[in-house]
Amino acid sequence: ISLCLCLCFASHIEKHNSSVGVENILSTWSFKSVGLGTKITRLKITDYHVHCTVTSRYALTTVESTIWNQFHLTKEAAFEVDLPASAFISNFTITSGGKVYVAQVKERAAARKFYDAAKKHGKITEKFRVVVSMPPAIHMSFSISYEELLTRRLGRYELALGLRPGQPVQNLSVDITIAEQSGISFMKVLPLRTSRLLSTEAEVPPSTQVQQNPYCAHIHYSPTLEQQRNLSPKGLNADFVIQYDVELKDLMGDIQVLDGYFVHYFAPRALPVVSKDVIFVIDISGSMIGNKIKQTKAAMSTILDELREGDYFNLITFSDKVHTWKKGRTVQATKQNIQEAKEFVRKISAEGWTNINAALLSAAQLVNPSSSSSASHSLSPRRVPMIIFLTDGEATIGVTAQDAILHNAQSALGSVSLFGLAFGDDADFPLLKRLALENRGIARMVFEDADAALQLKGFYDEVASPLLSDIQLSYLEDQAYDVTRVLFPNYFQGSELVVTGKIKSGVQEMQVSLTANDSKQKLKVESKARLAKSKGNETATFLDCKGSLGGIYSFVQRLWAYFTIKELLLAKINSTDSLAQQLLAEKATNLSLKYNFVTPVTSLVVVKPDTDKYPTSISSIPTSPVTTTTESVMSTVTQTFMDGDPHFFVKLPNLQQNLCFTVDGRANDVLRLLEDPEKGIIVEGHLILAPTKRGVEEHTRTFFDKITIKIAKGGISVTLMIDSVVVKGEGLHSLPTTQQGSVTYLDLKIVLDGHQSCWIDFGKGMLFLVVFHRYSHPSYYQMEHLGFYIADGEGLSSLTQGLLGMLHFLIFLVCFTVCWLGAEQAAG
Template identity: 70%
Template sequence: VILSLKVTDYHVTCSVVSRYAVTTVESSVWNQLPIIKEAAFEVDLPSSAFISNFTIGKVYVAQVKERAAARKIYDAAKKQGKTAGLREIEKFRVAVSVPSGARMSFLLTYEELLPRRLGRYELSLGLRLGQLVQNLTLDVSITERTGISFIKVFPLKTSRLLGRKEALTVWNSTCARIHYSPTLQQQSSVSAKGLNADFIVQYDVDLRDLMGDVQVYDGYFVHYFAPRGLPVVPKDVIFVIDVSGSMIGTKIKQTKQAMNTILGDLREGDHFNIITFSDKVHTWKKGRTVRATRQNVRDAKEFIRRIIAEGWTNINAALLSAAQLVNPPSSGRLSSHRVPLVIFLTDGEATIGITSGDTILTNAKKSLGSASLFGLAFGDDADFLLLKRLALDNRGVARMVYEDADAALQLKGFYDEVASPLLSDIQLSYLDDQAFDITRSLFPNYFQGSELVVTGKVKPGVKDFKVSMSATDSKQRVKLENDVLTSHVEGNGSTDSLSCSGDLEGISSFVHRLWAYFTIKELLLAKLNASDPATQRLLAEKATNLSLKYNFVTPVTSLVVVKPDADEAAQTPTTAKPTAAATTASTVTTAKVSASRKSSPSSNPRYECIFKNICY
């Protein structure tokens, strides 16, 4: 029998204000055993989230540091024999040795912007406990100024679904509160080993103004642009599918399944073609895209059915073949009234032909023209970095497709996101020099069910915004100008009875943090896409400085925790102070321990941190 520590409390609290979510996970464990035992605290983070706070026990200080500086602190602590932990991004796991009879607490906070996809925002909160927990609660509050059009709380996402009725949801036009506190019996009905599931909430907002919603707080603004009711623009879509040997088996079967459904969903006004590639490239209809008639769709499905996976992976040749369909050499460009899209799926790296990533990037950018390339990396062996850079260079995005039973649904879900273009070449402008330090405001496409977000700083005294939008719709280039009445966000609570926004402790000026969140992400993307080392260093430095200022754990910063010396800990029984090396921008907080620990050297907690299963 494996004896484990008892998790006495587990609380997840999430406050969403205008799509910006701040989630705190708190856990307390008690060592009821007669021996020192290790306690693990593990949280799966959304890929877009930044950690903004972590506390452990009573005298452990977590500071956000520049990555190299964090490594130096960690190495120095190791040399001195101190316990230290280093955490970067993606998955968070901490292990601490807890003396007999002692309690240990953990607290983690992370922040993210919920993207709008397929007409909804989705909040996913992991409940991975490993045992039944007596005091388990999950609380979500959502506040949306323009109104909540619908909200749905799903059954727990596990192999055995738990009914919706066990989560209490209360909401009005602008505010929702969700409370979930399963009893031990309800937890054991899912699994005797405790919950291992995702708690998922989906909702959408009312946004009646064509120009969107602008919110201002303390010198910062955010503009949400998501016009409804526009006609869908026909598309020229080229599916480029990897059929190399590594796709044999489940992957090719799932790809065929997804493509069969996707082809059936094409509209008659759409044009399409299919390219398959391994070491050779095969184009279904030579030299052109064809109209999505019933017969053409039937023929395409038959072509997909006959695909066999074998051979190597020639990514460069496949991209050049797609470019020839987007920009046919003989008949000129494709119709300007259709949006050109390339959906590129691969599960590996370039292994034959031109294999240099930089050369592939150069060739693709030169040949694809105005087409948007969407890269799908199928499984962990795919060259996701190359696909991200290809998408950045060519007006698209890249996404991972995970090797799981629902991979076909993942593929279909991604296609659905880009299946209905409404506008292309969108430029959002803020007139009369009212705004500055603006994030990205030029977008290649706006798809049905999505949302474009721009943030920036506002000059003092601005009462309303003059917003200009130019874009191409299904027929022509359009330009609109409008005074958008700004909403000045208040962080001291809401006037309604639910008081949702009052839960956002310390993050009331969410627009301010949202600007930093967006700016850091854009700096990191620009660094990824830059080839000049000096430019890369400058972009990294800017991203680092902002990450430190706002205490975000990002790819250029790390979270470092060092156990204080015994005399240092004795001097600070309830509040830990930063070390001399701490930057003034770092946020230092502490959590309480509900029982004292023995003072003998053998009972000092041991700390280790694991990043993607690598122990530091």
């Protein structure tokens, strides 16, 4: 999923009785610049610097880039940064001509659809991109900061910083400081990562310098131009990756307190591994044919070899039918059983439909004692029951309704942990994510790359060694409050559980209790942690990193907010009560605004004063050079249209790019698209409700099913619908849209091409186009609708208003609204 910035305008629009009110319009629209794909003449990046500070796993990263327009014409400068999917942006600035424009975080009620649509595909990184118009000989600097908690997987934390300036840069550097109060047990810098494939190189990137003591590490990387070109003539296009782990000897973990907040890192080591009852459920429907099934079989062969003798397992394959390898039971992972299972896997082939519901219920009968008495004899109370479920598509046969599948799974699985793997972009990741969240597990995307088998194996490695189950960390109510999640279904070897909260004033010693199941018994441990009265500077001194931790002295408080926001948004996804969803969203929004986090419920906004000399435009893809001034952008619109959900597009002269915005109306709303009182023309669009898309049910989808054009001269009205065009004037003419035809009134000419278009030609620089969108084999969410285009608007007067017409006279207010690149197609 990628991030882009959107260009927003405000304009004077009058409210008409037959139109959506201006208040509603202004609260729900957003503009997106859409480039025409022409090549940009590359501007020179003079500086590119990445600064990252990690304090007790909490990372603050700032990326700074300075661009120089060395040409004699105005050009477009692009600033693009890869962001971790779990990160929150906390600052963005643009510096130009000695002035600094600082972003503000605002409530973002109308932009939720972009986030949902992009998240549906489960992207592991996001892309922040802004394109700005730069006059000649100008230097412009961009700076973005984002925050994230590093996750411990397989015994290490990984920090990956994207380095993709797009060209070799004279002054390029990466500076990282890692400070860990409990001590750093190991740290290594990996070779530059250019893909998800594991690198076989052993060397750290050239010019890397590392300084380290028991509690702190400094890493500096500053490649020369020659070193950058050796990697690629186009400059760096890779991730700078560091892996490390911390010392943690206490069973109860590490508790850190700062400024009235605490964080508890729980990651006990040296515990015996608990055996597991694991069911591998594999989708073998027709869509798995080819590389997917080959990679799945390769991964399963390796995974089966790594089962421990104390583990019990079974295999289920499913398409429209479900086939269980060993009927009614799990079997011990003996050498003979593993060999037989590998032979079973070798012979599977892909065909048929996808019956997710039946496969889940079959797995539940094998692994959940309460759902099948015949399976209970093979289960041990000290084995962790789990299902690893892999699919590459949506449910297409049997029970296909998401709510029914979720209900059936939760009823049947009981205390079983379900881990979902969505293989490829066509998989129903939202369903798998909810299945996992509601059944003690997690869901991941597996990307259709050459290393898909490694991705599958890597995920299994994370859950292959359970150490504890049914974990509860408890804190005394008179000591701690506003505590985040404290119940965890499993703790796996090499992972970490994190709890944050607030500490009451005056607490000197914090009591923590743990209850959990290990390999043999139920554990109950109580511990008291002495709380140090430290402030930010004292903590930095203790870590021997003084002078390197600026900006996140309050990291525990920000970490608490980071966790709390994520848990509120997760609870909102899992809730079915609309009032509860609203309250959870409001709490998440308030916290996001307080801590200046850009989240799914907030927007990043930069307001640029009208007095500024340089116009700003934003693009999601490369665009052609900008040669206009602010005045020329404001004066003329040559092509404007609306289409889709509905999407409105405006082609600006000389800018060689389009702007678009959306209006989320309601069924039967009538939108005033254009009104020119001098020409006596009014254009209105009628909205109809469309089915919501799976995974983004919160997004109301509307389309235009009727366009009405009223012309005062001659008292003419033209009503366009998907099946017919009705013209009323001196008489009544009805033309079917599937046939060619034309009607002429005075200077007005209406021409149908008999397929998908109708031209309305007024002459004198006014030409409209209506497109009829039909589908031969529509999906469940597709419906026939109309698109309206102002193909030529030169003849419209300066008094023109309406949603499209108003763009002739803009009050120039440039603001940046964060949206998710890639969501445009999903939303439309």
